[in-house]
Amino acid sequence: MKKITIAIDGFSSTGKSTMAKQLAEKLEYIYVDSGAMYRAVTLYAMQQKLISKNKFEKQKLISALDKINLEFKFNSRLGYGEIYLNNVNVESEIRSLVVSNFVSKIAEVSEVRKKLVKQQQLIGANKGVVMDGRDIGTVVFPDAELKFFITASANIRAKRRFDELTKKGDKVSFEEIFKNVKDRDYIDSTREDSPLIKASDAIEIDNSNLSLEEQFDKIYKITLEKIKSINS
Ligand code: DC
Numbered sequence: 001m002k003k004i005t006i007a008i009d010g011f012s013s014t015g016k017s018t019m020a021k022q023l024a025e026k027l028e029y030i031y032v033d034s035g036a037m038y039r040a041v042t043l044y045a046m047q048q049k050l051i052s053k054n055k056f057e058k059q060k061l062i063s064a065l066d067k068i069n070l071e072f073k074f075n076s077r078l079g080y081g082e083i084y085l086n087n088v089n090v091e092s093e094i095r096s097l098v099v100s101n102f103v104s105k106i107a108e109v110s111e112v113r114k115k116l117v118k119q120q121q122l123i124g125a126n127k128g129v130v131m132d133g134r135d136i137g138t139v140v141f142p143d144a145e146l147k148f149f150i151t152a153s154a155n156i157r158a159k160r161r162f163d164e165l166t167k168k169g170d171k172v173s174f175e176e177i178f179k180n181v182k183d184r185d186y187i188d189s190t191r192e193d194s195p196l197i198k199a200s201d202a203i204e205i206d207n208s209n210l211s212l213e214e215q216f217d218k219i220y221k222i223t224l225e226k227i228k229s230i231n232s
Contacts, residue, residue, distance in 0.1 A: 007146070008147075009147070011188075014151060032072065033132060034140070041106055045106060061106070062112075096170065107187075138194065145230060161181065
């Protein structure tokens with residue numbers, strides 16, 4: 001059975017990662033959360049004091065890129081790879097609102113994108129991969145056999161993110177989450193290098209009114225049809 005490449009792009013907090021993880025598990029494909037890579041670089045920049053509310057030492061970050069080693073190590077209990085920054089598991093730390101507040105600035109830097117895209121393409125070189133992000137169907141794997149573009153209203157996305165963070169015990173307000181979602185939408189879709197846009201051959205799914213199960217059933221059905229047509 002020939003394996004394919006599946007690209008899942010879309011706005012933040014649309015549940016892309018949950019969906020991509022489930023799909024990869026079901027198909028026995030590799031799952032890659034490309035956003036985690038941008039978040040880990042952001043965490044590195046924060047640790048090195050290269051980025052804060054009032055400053056961003058972009059050139060210093062570019063010079064330090066060779067010192068940043070990112071790896072996904074498979075966690076059999078979770079069923080997917082967790083991200084390691086220079087050999088430290090940062091899977092949980094990168095999800096904080098502070099990282100979310102800086103990540104779009106880091107993701108605008110072309111040199112950062114070049115490094116991460118190269119690594120993403122290497123991971124997916126043998127197909128059998130489900131990767132989620134913003135530019136997977138347009139830049140990382142423009143030839144992917146199957147592309148999804150996921151959207152949902154900003155209000156619903158902020159509510160989902162708020163529930164997720166407060167469940168973890170983070171002290172955040174709905175207003176700051178909503179602002180972060182809107183700000184990231186704006187920066188991610190207007191940046192010069194690889195803006196978030198729907199690939200012309202992507203299937204768009206608005207999940208504002210879909211449950212996780214309904215959404216998964218929908219994409220799984222489309223995926224099986226695609227795999228079948230490629231193997232026939
Ligand atoms: O999917 P996420 O919210 O964890 O992604 C974090 C940020 O990383 C997002 O605001 C934009 C950036 N990103 C990107 O520019 N390109 C990708 N392929 C994935 C994420």
